[in-house]
Amino acid sequence: MLARPGLPDFEYMKAESAQDVFHLLKEKGNEVKLLLGGTDLFVQMRDRNESAGILLDLKYLPGMKDISYDKKTGINIGAAVTLNQISAHPDVKKHFQILSQAANTVGNYQLRNRATLGGNICNASPSADMAPAALVLEGEVSLSGPDGERMLALDQFWVGPGKTALKECEFLTAVHFPNPPSGAVGRYLKLGRSKMGDLAIVGVAVLGYPDPEVPAGIRFRIGINSTAPTAYRVPQVEELLAQAPLNDELLRQASEEAMKISAPIEDVRATALYQKKMVNNLTFKGLKEVWSQLINS
Ligand SMILES: Cc1cc2nc3c(=O)[nH]c(=O)nc-3n(C[C@H](O)[C@H](O)[C@H](O)COP(=O)(O)OP(=O)(O)OC[C@H]3O[C@@H](n4cnc5c(N)ncnc54)[C@H](O)[C@@H]3O)c2cc1C
Structure with missing residues (x-):
């Protein structure tokens, strides 16, 4: 395999005020790339997916680290x-x-x-x-x-x-x-290829909280990544869970609905079918964990 060519040359600048940023972006347009930690940007530059004549570091602007x-x-x-x-x-x-x-x-x-x-x-x-x-x-x-x-x-x-x-x-x-609703419990479950640090094949976040206004007595919010062009919520599934007494069968039905909504594409990390099945599994696991924490607290 050919060695990667390494980072292209660039100029590094430190922004000292928001005006600096507007000014440079206006003047130089696409030639400028905004920099924080660089852990995405440098990889994209190394792989020649991004080019930048100037890297403008925003880390030292007031309030950015607060x-x-x-x-x-x-x-x-x-x-x-x-x-x-x-x-x-x-x-x-x-x-x-x-x-x-x-x-x-x-x-x-x-x-x-x-x-x-x-x-x-x-x-x-x-x-x-x-x-x-x-x-x-x-x-x-x-x-x-x-x-x-x-x-x-x-x-x-x-x-x-x-x-x-x-x-x-x-x-x-x-x-x-904003502050989450009172009594909220959350769980983020991620499946990657390795536990040593890898991008998500699928990640599911579940937040649950008591809500006496709905038949379930609990409301859930569900966020999913890696299985659509952007991360997303599944409001239809959240509503399904709110409108009937909770039990394992309802959690399973909801997880299957989440799986149906997901639209992964085949990539180097997993097949689309595997990702869909993992949406189902992780959603069920997340719902179950959050639900049991809520009823036992
Ligand atoms: C080995 C490795 C493992 C990784 N593992 C994971 C992982 O498990 N999960 C995961 O989610 N990510 C992972 N990443 C990706 C990356 O580390 C994260 O997305 C990280 O949070 C990016 O933050 P950064 O500060 O380094 O961003 P940067 O690289 O500095 O910036 C990222 C992008 O945002 C733009 N940008 C930066 N600041 C601003 C701003 N203030 N306004 C507008 N645009 C801006 C930049 O121009 C660039 O396009 C991994 C990366 C590497 C190299």
């Missing part, structure tokens, strides 16, 4: 917060446990020291591990552009593999997660 929790409004996580910081942060562990679980499944410890939440989200990979957990927590991205800041729900941010709703000259500054 985590702030408010018991009324939820948590704000700066785009440059690393996945190890997320998995270890006391407020994340206490109130947004499923984020911490998801962060811990990404690659390996060394990678997670560099890899950031913002990078995972902006890379818009269908298999991004933070995506299903972020969807069930109903996260919103905070985007900064020349016309100001705007918030956008994550399910509208991903528009296809590697594609986001970022407008020209915009960049991600933070991700906001």
Whole structure:
């Protein structure tokens, strides 16, 4: 096999203000690539899927590495917060446990020291591990552009593999997660080819919480990755689970519905049929674990 050619030459610049970013993006357009940890970007540049004359490092902009929790409004996580910081942060562990679980499944410890939440989200990979957990927590991205800041729900941010709703000259500054409903319990289950750190063949996040208003007494949110052009929720399945008393049969029926909705493509990691069956298995396992935790708590 031929040796890979290595990284192409590029210029490195450190952004000191949001104005720097808008200005450079306006002036140089596609020649500029935004950099956080670089664990996706450098691989794409090495493989010549991305080219960049200038790498503009956003890590040192004010607020990009901050985590702030408010018991009324939820948590704000700066785009440059690393996945190890997320998995270890006391407020994340206490109130947004499923984020911490998801962060811990990404690659390996060394990678997670560099890899950031913002990078995972902006890379818009269908298999991004933070995506299903972020969807069930109903996260919103905070985007900064020349016309100001705007918030956008994550399910509208991903528009296809590697594609986001970022407008020209915009960049991600933070991700906001509202407090989950009272008593919520979450579980992220990931299947990869190896436990030593691999992209997801399938990942399923399940969040459940008591809701006396529905016949089931519990509501579930389900987020799935790797089996469609973007990570997604399955509202039809969530509704099915809410509208009847819970039992194993209903959980199985719901998991099969999730499997039917999934639309994986054959790739190097697994066949489409295997991925579909694993959506069924992981959804059932996740629902069962969350349900038993809720009824035993
Ligand atoms: C060995 C290895 C194993 C991996 N394993 C996993 C895994 O198990 N699960 C998983 O989900 N991922 C995995 N990844 C992918 C990667 O590590 C993660 O997606 C990581 O979170 C990316 O974060 P980063 O800070 O390194 O992003 P970067 O590489 O810096 O950026 C990613 C993309 O986002 C853009 N970008 C960066 N910041 C912004 C911004 N503020 N606004 C707009 N666009 C921006 C960049 O231009 C680039 O296109 C792996 C990668 C490697 C190399």
